Amino acid sequence: MPIITVTTTVITRFxxxxxLSIDLVRHQALPDLSEDEQGTDAVLVLQDTAMNMVYLGSAEARSQSVGHSITEGEA
Known part of the structure; x- marks a missing residue:
């Protein structure tokens, strides 16, 4: 059976x-982003819901992960 990957990308620019240095922003914000389990769960639930609609309720994720990064520039 083929495996698919569902990627949800959220980009916010400030x-x-x-x-204020980029190092200070990273130091202050990344721990809060990583500890926001409720927000992370909401993204994963959104993906699960969408896939279960397609798979008629039988979608089972093999693995799920959410990563956070803070970069400088227009990337």
């Missing part, structure tokens, strides 16, 4: 105030 202006960085003067005097």
């Amino acid at each position: 202006d960085v105030p003067e005097g």
